[in-house]
Amino acid sequence: MSYKSEYLQTLERRGYIHQLTDAAAIDARALKPGLTAYVGFDLTGPSLHIGHLMSIMMLRRLQQHGGKPIALMGGGTTKVGDPSGKDTQRQMLDQATIDANKASIKRVFERFLTFGDGPSDAIMADNAEWLEQLNYIDFLRDYGRHFSVNRMLTMDSVRLRLERDQPLSFIEFNYMVLQSYDFVELNRRYACVMQMGGSDQWGNITQGIDLGRRVSGAELYGLTTPLITNADGSKMGKTAGGAVWLNREQLPDWDYWQYWRNVDDRDVGKFLRLFTDMPDDEIARLESLQGADINDAKIALANAATTLCRGADAAAAAEATARATFAEGGAGEALPSFAISDPTPLIDALVLTGLAASKGEARRKIGENAVRIDGEPATDPTQPITAPAKLSLGKKRHALLTAG
């Protein structure tokens, strides 16, 4: 399919498009300025992670092409819980946690989007604003009647749960109803005509489009992004420590940079297209590098992605530290640092720095010749360490001990 709008051309070329509800209509609308679209985000944690980055980049691309992005905080829907792609109901969160999560999550958007009152400035909304006002009976009469349970039962989010004999509570069953209503409400308030999201959101999105047509005759659109996997087939964004968080409080800049620096060779081009603003020809050049030269492309990826999410200073510091640590065998200041006041036995230092989860593990790693102090292999678990020193576990994980 060839698009007329620069917006869809870019999305297509960069690999963001999985499904469109009405490609021609969206294309036509994108030719005019002010296309308004939204993505919803649950507030289930204190930070979004790399798995959300696709959606965030979708909003960014929209803004880059003159559209108006809306980042919808799911202050209301988080209390209900989206069953899509899950086997079991999530733990219910209390209001204080949801509020704290929202405050924390909001911050990351300011790095990717420009907020304000201008025609293509981004808006942040929270569906708690309208969902918590709803009157149950009125809502059922005005909106509930437009939902076919027959059809809802065929949606993947519901059907898969039932087929696997996993429980699905009524509250979760209502999630798509509320999400559909969100779309209608955003259309009313902000003339939002498109909802975007991951491919697992297709059902929820099309339900919202139907609801909009029925209750207000609005013509709404949907666009989903493909599920991004690593070249080895695994789901993107999981590492040893868990999710790759976007917030600095949840994941230090150094680790964020390292995540991108260590992606599979085969993923470099794809990730550059999706998660950076780098021009196509530059990506093509980096992508054509062979063998060890691909490391240059990975550094470029890590710098660009980290600059977007954490700022140019963070990227530069991480790169400098990487060079000092890996290329020169020394240590850079962005490495995780821990203060010790007295000589500390090696195993305790390993636990303190988080390089080992327990003393037993620390002992085992020493036995496996995985531990080094200032680059020298260590074999005695009781050896006292005096700051300053660099502790290393394996080739990649390092920590600094400083006098304190």
Next chain:
RNA sequence: GGAGGGGUGGCCGAGCGGUCAAUGGCAGCAGACUGUAAAUCUGCCGGGUUUUCCCUACGUUGGUUCAAAUCCAACCCCCUCCA
């Protein structure tokens, strides 16, 4: 409410009175090889420790036994069918 099935380590899934900290797979960590990649091979993979010792753990709480994840009772939760 009735009948049946089930709840085991991050996940899946064996075990069904001692030899069980619990087979196997996945995930993870480390070593070798490399390029801070992939693939492959090897080791590790609850905690503590002076390492053939102690603690914690097989839904919860009690009980039987020299000894229980394994047997019994009650309770909680999940699934299926019936009402």
